[in-house]
Amino acid sequence: MTKKLETKTYTAETIKNICLEAGADDVGLVNLDRESLEKEREGALYVYPLARSVISIIVTNNRENLQSPARYVANEEYHHTGDKISELSREILRRLNRIGIRGVVVNKGWPMNLDHFPGKIWDVSHKIMAVEAGLGHMGLNRLVLHPKFGSAIQLDSILINGVMDQYDRPLTENPCIQCNLCAAVCPTGAITKGQPFDLFACSTHTYRDNMTGFQNWVEAMVTSRDMTEYSTHFNNRETAFMWQSLMFRMSYRCSYCMAVCPAGEEIKSDYLKNKKDHVERILKPLRDRPEPVYVVAGSKAEARAKRNPNKEVRIVPAMIRTPPK
Ligand code: SF4
Ligand code: SF4
Structure with missing residues (x-):
């Protein structure tokens, strides 16, 4: 026994x-x-x-x-x-x-x-x-x-x-104040009010210099005939980003939804007192930041990214692809 x-x-x-x-x-x-x-x-x-x-x-x-x-x-x-x-x-x-x-x-x-x-x-x-x-x-x-x-x-x-002897339980109230700022700043539309979170759209962009983009990077190196072809997949800046991520730990391309969120006692009252200041000072510099946005062709993320004139839409392969036989 x-x-x-x-x-x-x-x-x-x-x-x-x-x-x-x-x-x-x-x-x-x-x-x-x-x-x-x-x-x-x-x-x-x-x-x-x-x-x-x-x-x-x-x-x-x-x-x-x-x-x-x-x-x-x-x-x-x-x-x-x-x-x-x-x-x-x-x-x-x-x-x-x-x-x-x-x-x-x-x-x-x-x-x-x-x-x-x-x-x-x-x-x-x-x-x-x-x-x-x-x-x-x-x-x-x-x-x-x-x-x-x-x-x-x-x-x-x-x-x-x-x-x-005692355990905690989930809070009765959600600190989210439904301000929608996270959806407004999201460059890929991964956050859209009333719709499920689009993890694929988020990770394709945010993890460009992590596992998602790394697989594309290997594929680009293996399949490109020369540097001209390679640079159609990864330009010099993108290669430098990948180097930086591998060398010094991963660069997240986004996380703007975390940056703009005014939930929590520590920040909420200041936001509610002066919403305009919060938007001008925190949301707009991120929303209007000129940068590439990585999306899969034909996705909702592509349509969303194209609506922001400050973003350069970069079409990339989906993360999981069957290798050629
Ligand atoms: S990290 Fe960026 S792309 Fe992902 S959900 Fe947040 S704002 Fe959207
Ligand atoms: S920004 Fe924060 S508080 Fe506002 S809707 Fe998004 S998660 Fe909720």
Whole structure:
């Protein structure tokens, strides 16, 4: 007969204090056996078979970096905060180890489970865990919006073997104020009010210097007869972008929906007091920024990108294509 593993119960207050003292900006606790996580359990248990609870933490980004039209500044902020939250999760786990809790820190983002490519390459959705942990709700921009910090946050999840005396539940109110600014700034139409989020349109453009564009880049190099043909696929600037992403970590081409979002106590009242200023200062420089927008021919994204005279529409192959036999 298999001996059942003993699971100790801890107070939620103790665990949360450990997370906050270590440097998390907010934390929520989720029991993995709740009904709403039925579809998430398999992935979490694959990563850590002893998982009983999930600690969801957030760390805030410097909002003004995210809003800058100098996108390399925003990119550095994503990476810096990403490193910070990854390190923090490990520190929290070390502190939990000292009181007898074992667990696994799940990667904040990349690298992911490419064994499953082109299917679902993440085992644990930090967004779903954060919502279940009461840290926010997804807004129209499909980002988790925290009631205080809005969209200027990064998420991480720690799977642990301990059980808590109390767990958190999703918030009753969504911090999204339905201002529609994210849809107005979105160059690909991935966000359109009343329509499902178009992940394909978003990733084709935003991930141009990540996996999506990388596959096109390899294909362009392999199939081009000479540099003239190669440069019809990737011009000098695009080659430089790819080099930068590979050398210094990925450049996101967009994330404007995060930059313009006025949800969250920290920013909402200023926005509501002077909406015009917010639009002039934050939305317009991004919406009117001259830049290429990467779209697949015939897509809704192409039609949307063509409506903005400041954008150069670049037609690119779809990400997943069957290689020639
Ligand atoms: S990242 Fe850019 S393309 Fe993607 S949804 Fe946000 S605004 Fe639209
Ligand atoms: S920009 Fe406005 S509509 Fe879009 S997610 Fe933020 S609050 Fe919601």
